[in-house]
Amino acid sequence: MPGSDNLSQSEIDQLFSSLSSTLEESEPDKNYIPAFLENLEEEKKGYKLYNFRRPDKFSKDHLKVLQDIHKEFSRQQSLLLSAYLRLGIDVEVVSVDQLTYEEFTRSLPNPVTVCVLELNPLPGQIVMIISHEVTFCIVDRMLGGPGVGEPKPRELTDIEEALIKRVFEKIAKTLEKAWKNIFPVRSEVIGIDNNAILPQFASPGEITALITLEIQIAEKQSGLLSLCFPYPVLENVLEQLSTQQMFRSRGILSSPEDKKSILNKLGSSNVNINVTLGKTRITVEDFLDLKVGDVLRLDNQVTEDLVISVNGKPKFLGRPGTRKNKLAVTITDTINSLENLK
Secondary structure, eight states: TTTOOOOOOOHHHHHHHHHHHHHTTTTTOOOOOOOOHHHHHHHHEEEEOOOSSSSOOOOOOHHHHHHHHHHHHHHHHHHHHHHTTSSSSEEEEEEEEEHHHHHHHHTTSSSSSEEEEETSSSSEEEEEEEEEHHHHHHHHHHSSSOOOOOOOOOOOOOHHHHHHHHHHHHHHHOOOOOOOOTSSEEEEEEEEEEEOOOOOSOOTTEEEEEEEEEEEEEEEEEEEEEEEEEEEGGGGTTTSHHHHHHHHHHHHHOOHHHHHHHHHHHTTTOOEEEEEEOOOOHHHHHTTTTOTOOOOOOOOOOTEEEEEEETTEEEEOOOOOTTTEEEEEEEEEEEEEEEGGG
8 A cells, every 4th residue: 555654574584684694694603712711812822821719739740640650569568468457458649639628528438537747857747648548448357357347437445545546556668668769757646536527737729749548458348548638738848849850869779678568578478378289180970989088199290299379379380298297298398480290
């Protein structure tokens, strides 16, 4: 209708189509980066972002050296605990991190066994923490048990606390030996507690180095051991925590005293010795018909030596006999390879 302000349907459709095409043409590119942002990124090159709320005070080199030190600590601790408890114990370093003291305390389960140590002449104190699974396995073994932990977490009794303190003192001596080639220290156990609420010997925002180790006990029980080093404790020895210093220390040969100490620790360990009289093969029918008085003919000749195995591995050859009214075996040779068995 001429002179009317109303639009027809075709005019409305035309208007919408032109509007949509205009929007598509003007849609911004998602990958587009403004020029001022590109210049800003270029200006940032060569600079490192710094988080003032959680600064990194330990470099990657520092953490690498701490990991190497405590790998040696884990090996010595495996020998120590295996000989002391007479159980197969394996200790490995799981991680080395830096975090604030507040983050460390919040991450702890409850209960745990807490040991506060001093490493003189380093200033301040460090914390050693063992999970309750490992603690009660050690206590059970020291009290004559098989080394099985408590199913439910509980606090230590006074007697159990005195026993575990002796273990912490031995572990602390092992820590001394691990640090010996980097910076000689003297360890001292300040106190034992079984509460995850740690004393505030560091401010909540203080950066700490946390070394976490896993302890496997007789392949049945496992738990964690953690060492927390506040930054002020290591601040004066950061120059020694370098890869070059670590390589120099590795070039130092073990002293006779170190070798003697390791042999003394291994000397009290028990080993199983078995003597194999011989072997043979029979059918299932013969096996079912076996009765008292039957004789089995073995493959070995009467003149052949018997195989003597140590912890399941053939090590010696020997001849059977008696000594003081008991069966005995005389070692005649050593087995250096499987060829000796043929």
